[in-house]
Amino acid sequence: MSLTLPAGATLSHATPGVTLLTLAHERFSARLSLLGGQLLDYTRHGEPPLLYLSPRAVLQPGQATRGGIPLCWPWFGAHPDDEAAPAHGVARQQSWTLQAVTRDDSGFRLRLAGPRHGALEASLELRLDDAVEVALTTRNIGPAPAPLSAALHTYLAVGEIDGVTLDGLAGAPYDDKLLGQAAHFAPEPLRFDREIDRIAYHDGALTLHDPAWQRSITISADGSASSVVWNPWSAKSARLADLPDDGYRHFVCVETANAGQDARLLAPGASHTLSTRLSVRPAT
Secondary structure, eight states, X not given: OOOOOOTTEEEEEEXXXXXXXXXXXXXXXXXXXXXXXXXXXXXXXXXXXXXXBOTTOOOOTTSOOOBSBOEEBSOSSSOSSOTTSOTTBSGGGSBOEEEEEEEOSSOEEEEEEEEEETTEEEEEEEEEXXXXXXXXXXXXXXXXXXXXXXXXXXXXXXXXXXXOEEEXXXXXXXXXXTTTEEEEOXXXXXXOSSOEEEEEEOOSOEEEEXXXXXXXXXXXXXXXXXXXXXEOHHHHHHHOTTSOTTGGGGEEEEEEEEOGGGOEEEOTTOEEEEEEEEEEEEOO
């Protein structure tokens, strides 16, 4: 049975094998790729974009798309046992099935069915209104416990990386993926002046302050005790074919996650939901 879409929601083919859902509302616009179940962009009218999408991003089956909110599932980073398995799991490179799109005065709700890997199956719900809410649910349909790690790999757009700070991690422990060691964040807000790749273990919301665009973005989480903070900086940006050399200056990844020591073990029949809420307010 075909899916009935509400006013403002349209499906189109971006490239062979890639279907996009475009959402047009009185207060915002957004696009989601069914390849990877990936929210590509969200922009409130009259404001800068919330999410960064690389102008060199590839929309093609078998490749990850640089920007928006890629879904890392059912493992984060390298597979723990299989070197040939794709980094960050299979969800980013598989098609998701759009099951429902509804609209009300505030915005849209979306529901998608995702891939199955082993005994794990994924589903996704999004609420797009004045904020963005993304909830990734994993269910173990097998007879034995199954390991799970994941991340909502959010690329937050910033006007200019100079002056950007991240609040909420003061004194928190983290694993430094670049140095291969554990440490603690300093008491002051985190600033960005070099490549960073850290799994932070913390409670509570994080706030990204962007003075160039005179706004703050609050990242709230549920089902998570970790966040990944990543920016490739200049040298790595130059090596990434799907990112402009100066692309690092226009985003910071703050990813709600179950990564590192926050990986989970799902009992048979159990489910786990990892969710994030992104809200924007003017700088005060």
